Amino acid sequence: MTAPLSATGRVILGMIARGKRSGYEIKQLVDRSTRYFWAASYGQIYPELRRLEEAGLVRGRSDPSGARAKMAYELTEEGAAALRDWLTDATGLTYELRDEAMLKLFFSDLEPGTALETVGAMRTLHEAKREQLRAIRAAAPEMPAGPALTLELGLGLTSWLVDWCRATEERLARESHVKVEV
Secondary structure, eight states: OOOOOOOHHHHHHHHTSSSSSSSSHHHHHHHTTGGGGGOOOOHHHHHHHHHHHHSSSEEEEEEOOOOOOOOOEEEOOOHHHHHHHHOOSSSSSOOOOOOOOHHHHHGGSSSSSHHHHHHHHHHHHHHHHHHHHHHHHHOSSOOOOOHHHHHHHHHHHHHHHHHHHHHHHHHHHHHTTTTOOO
16 A cells, blocks of 8 residues: 555545646646635645655656646556545544634634624625535536535535524624624
């Protein structure tokens, strides 16, 4: 068995499993699909592609197109096995939420009066995110089961967050005797 995959390595192998890709194409695909719950930057993708190639999990080939030379990567048998091992191992799953708005809300009691404004900003953010997810669903009504289930979960979570923010804004406004439109 190969060494454990990094988080970025997992997303790269998964994207390449869906078809031969360059680093640029992987980044574009991440931005259109998993970015809402799992982002990857160019600064993560390119070094990880080199590590995956050195480990024998992907193979890069020159793929000139247009004015720029590029490398297109495909999975090796070892890469496909490493991806399969990760996909079939239900142990060791982790969950980490990094949300600056929630961090601000956590500390809002240190600056009285900021909670209502923070929750309003959170609602606006989650409404925009929900609209982006709805647009993805409208643009691609027929998608593979994995992305469709992930999209469904994302829509459910963001809808719940919008509802929570609205209810919390109303409660905070009542408690502070401020009139707010939500």
